[in-house]
Amino acid sequence: MGVLMVLRVALKALARNKMRTALTMLGMIIGVAAVITMVALGTGAQSSIETQIQAAGTNMIMVSAGNFMSGGVRSGQGNASTLTPEDAMAIQEVQGVQYLAPGVSTRGQVVAGNLNWGTQIQGTDVDLPLIRSWPATAGAFFGPADVASAAKVAVLGSVVHEQLFGADVDPVGQIIRINNQPFTVTGVMSSKGQSGMGQDQDDVVYVPYTTVMKKLRGITYVQNITVSAASAGDTAATADRIATLLRTRHQILDASEDDFMVRTMEEMASVRVQATETMTALLASIAGVSLLVGGIGIMNIMLVSVTERTREIGLRLAIGARGRDVLLQFLVEAIVLSLVGGSIGIALGLGLSEGVTLWMSWPTKVSPQAVAVAFVFAAITGVFFGFYPARKAAALDPIDALRFE
């Protein structure tokens, strides 16, 4: 029997029981659609993170203090007191550095009139709006004189502005109290939304870093220094030069551990991307399980079908079908089930991915590889799970099969 004939016989057999055929396919359809949608979600999240990081600026370098050890207790990243404003001034001279802003933060209760709001008090320098390409909407960011004099001036994030004054009130020139000290509001930042790390970037009050050091915390060190490289391509080299400078300044011998950390945005991005990759793999494997279950469903139905159609098989054998013909028929039936199911599943998966973006505004990106893998897997499933029932059918004795009730 030719391939075309086998296909025709198998298709006719499938058409004879449309309900069963549809239900069997359903497992495969759901499995394939799930794999494609899950991978599309994962890939979408990944590329949206990449876009966010691109927007944040790939030329950013974060220098943060390392951890310190006191009586065997290690404090954790960012708590060492080794990074100083003098380090920042030295870094300013490093080749390739464009802007930098030392950072030191504290949490505080901010009061305006009869309203108050607990938020992050972020000490920074005048160049921050340039580094983050983040302009003020009202008033202005504080200037160099404010930093030099550790002036009590504050720039509000849009969330803090709303909470303390209401979105319609211009707070510029108003007095707020941070930890019971009066600060003059000089400006309001434009809204920036969530960061790539999921923090609300607008729930913050910016003050000069010198003010946080001297007036709010009483310390002589900074926690981090945000640096922007003059060109994105030079970021890694600039980061290396900063590290070398700091090792010299902190008198760290070659063999000992750094008491600071220099990381580029790209490095941080790759960590995030890795995390989403893991997530995607996880989602895909869960979806893969449903694909497997779909395959087992096909085997299940085919096995039941072989029993149910024993007399049919007996008849086919009696009128001249060879074992091979019956084997091929059942195998092709299983493959057709899984391939047609797989194709419908691909269509459904594409639709679902589109729908998720449309209705839930989650970014999705259908990867051709996922489609190809799902389809190939569907075909393999058909062959693999179809073979056992098919062999069982082919091995039937025609006399017993014809007698079967």
Added chain:
Amino acid sequence: MAQAAAAQAGLEAAVVAASSKAGDTVADRTDNVISTRNLVRTYEVGEHLVKALRGVNLDVARGEFLSVTGPSGSGKSTFMHIVGCLAKPTSGQYFLDGEDVSQMSKNELAAVRNTKIGFVFQGFNLLSRTSALDNVELPLLYGGSTLKTADRHRRAKDMLAAVGLADRASHHPNQLSGGQQQRVAIARALVNEPSIILADEPTGNLDTRTSIEVMGLFQRLNMERGITVVLITHEHDIAEYGTRIVAFRDGLVVTDRPVTRRRAAADELAALPVEAEAV
């Protein structure tokens, strides 16, 4: 050597089979559609060895209408399975159309069944939800037939016309009466122009009138087309439609006689009351 043994076995068979001609030559065997020599078939049931056939010698000439009877356990079913190439004999030889098929492989037997044997079963064994035409076409799909789709359709239609169901080609089995279903099954058996039609209790599921109709069809095919029919039945009156009756008991042929007063289905049908004619 094998031929000598076959000839020896043939001589013995001639004694048993009253109707077989005296003398036994290779040429003689080729005249017979079916020719068995000392056919033995044993089964192992647990520790027991059941002898279903104990050495059957039988010759069936082309164009004969043979009725095989016998009580259950007589070996007639086993005989039918071997004649139908569904099972192999434990020993002995079986010549179908002059060709020794007793030692053929499974696949060779499948090809023989496809081209030389047309089966008609008690339970019709039609594919459900499949048109009469597709059911009749089924044997044409197997055995490496190179017929074009249109030719297959035409042959299947011709066969349906031959059994009087030309207007029911697109009907599914559940839309047909028992008699019509059996006629579709007969058309299916005929479609590959086999050497013999092997009918296993073909009237077992039918009422008297429909039984007569189906037997009439067999008689007509036998007479008009010269098709050899082997009919397995336990009903003696049904067996009387044949030209020769062979009775089995305990794995052996115990009677082999020509039918002296053969029943003619066509005449009986004409004699039946008219009001019962709706099938």
